[in-house]
Amino acid sequence: MAHWLMKSEPEVFGIDDLAAGPTPWDGVRNYQARNWMRDTMRVGDGVFFYHSNCEAPGIVGLAEVASTAYPDPTAFDPEDPHYDPKSDPANPRWYLVDLSYSRHLRRNITLAELRQYADGPLEGLALLRRGNRLSVMPVTPQQWQFILALE
DNA sequence: GCCAACGTTGGC
């Protein structure tokens, strides 16, 4: 079972929105993020749900991968802000998985706090790399356990 | 709101 961290802007789609029901994680337009969703994610994988671009960025909840990958329908919809005319339904460029809510963390484990361990237990965590912009990234089992224990 | 870092695009 693999583990992941996925970012979302709380003003667009936050943990409370996720709690309302399983959600197609559409709109990802980054190849590396896509590859992980399409090629590596499996149903039941654990996900840290991270709030970005907000007052206190950090991990606020847990989610689960709820489907294998399938083509992102928003790429085919000219009315959608994530429309990509280069994604051909016969050969889709963008994929997504469904995410389901597991629970809120009892507190926000902030980016600032995680950074304290950047040279220790969380060394190599993509989130902590300078200039990181990935919205979907892997978390090792050791990192997963360590972060959960901070709660 | 600022701006550094990054990925993508497109001219050549």
Added chain:
DNA sequence: GCCAACGTTGGC
């Protein structure tokens, strides 16, 4: 295939 220009991300 290079690389400058551009748009986006996301912390602060």
